[in-house]
Amino acid sequence: MASGGASTAGGSVTAPYGSGGVRVDAVDVAGLCGEALQARLGEIARAESGLAAMKADTLGEIARRDGDGAAAHAAADAMSISGRKARGDVRDAVRLGELDATREGLSAGSVPVGHAHLIARAAGDAAIDDRYLAERAQHEGYDEFRRTVERHVADVNRDDGASVLERQRKARTAKIFTRSSDGMTVLNLAIDPLTGAQLGTVIAATERRLCQHEDPAARRTPAQRMADAITQLICDRDAERPAGASLIVVADYDMVNHQLTRGRLADGTPIPIGEIARIAVDAEVLPAIFEAATGDLRMGRTRRTATDLQRAALALRDKGCVGCGIAPERCQHHHIDHWQHGGHTDYQNLVTVCPDCHNDKIHQQGFTVEWGTTCSHYRLQPPVEPPNITSDPSRAPPI
Helix, strand or coil, X not given: CXXXXXXXXXXXXXXXXXXXXXXXCCCCHHHCCHHHHXXXXXXXXXXXXXXXXXXXXHHHHHHHHHCHHHHHHHHHHHHCCCHHHHHHHHHHHHHHCCCHHHHHXXXXXXXXXXXXXXXXXXXXXXXXXXXXXXXXHCCCCHHHHHHHHHHXXXXXXXXXXXXXXXXXXXXXXXXXEECCCCCCEEEEEECCHHHHHHXXXXXXXXXHHHHHCCCCCCCCCHHHHHHHHHHHHHHCCCCCCCCCCCCCEEEEEECCCCEEEEEEECCCCECCHHHHHHHHHHCCCCCCCCHHHHHHHECCCCCCCCCHHHHHHHHHHHCCXXXXXXXXXXXXXXXXXXXXXXXXXXXXXXXXXXHHHHHHHHHHCCCEEEEECCCCEEXXXXXXXXXXXXXXXXXXXXX
């Protein structure tokens, strides 16, 4: 590949795709400081975007000349990837050829590879605004941008996203197999986001119940607890099923036309308004109006864990984990002022975090919760000097 570009931290050099190529010099990462390591990851990500643009150009040209099948065969043969992966890469390459803004951003390294794939796949569902999505892709993390794309597709679809949801439901798959490396049984499940939110809510409620009955000196890891919760729900017919596990859905009310609009899950994932009416028949519907019930959001020291109302309010405010953006039904809640130091179980003192961010980032690495003045939501801030902690992260204190 052609070289060029400017020297950066740690001796790494990158050149934008438009200058003729992509290059990242090899360096001894053991000699880099934390800031330089972070900068190097950014350079590698930009280089990967440039390479992805080159790959898309090449596959797109083969497909133009010889057809999609020939391009997929060439990709599988030359890059040693599966046929399924090759077909997906060709499909995305052909779509990227028609998405000028995304293609340009990918070439320049400003649009991450994963974001470009999301835009390309959305183009198969709706007549998207390529330039709008490419601009948002430069400033949003993957999970936040995924929700942005989903909302945009729902907005431009005339059927309120019903056709997208139907396509997702038809694409559901499940597989159970034995992993040859260690003999473990693996369950692989892919379902639509609405069903996923319902399932995630029930699993999370079961996890909370298991956590409450654990021996504090011998706690499960979050992954073990989820595995036990799923196993119990499927296999133990006598096990107590979670009661009062509410699926949180949100909608706006159009005062002019007197109808609900913009149906969505708590994390912002859009769902058709008709689905809200359907699930309201069988599920507990929790209105997203909390101003009149602020007393219920302040529990003080009367209890340590968040109430159902607090969990709903926090899901709507945080839209998911404040550290990584994972969906709120798969999260827990953390006291900003720690409970063991006198912190209260109040709405203002709680944030939504996933088990990994809670245990690893907060309790092991010393991240703190900060209010982002520019982004207007909570986020995790790394410490100036990482703590020297060697304890087992699975033994972190419960929320």
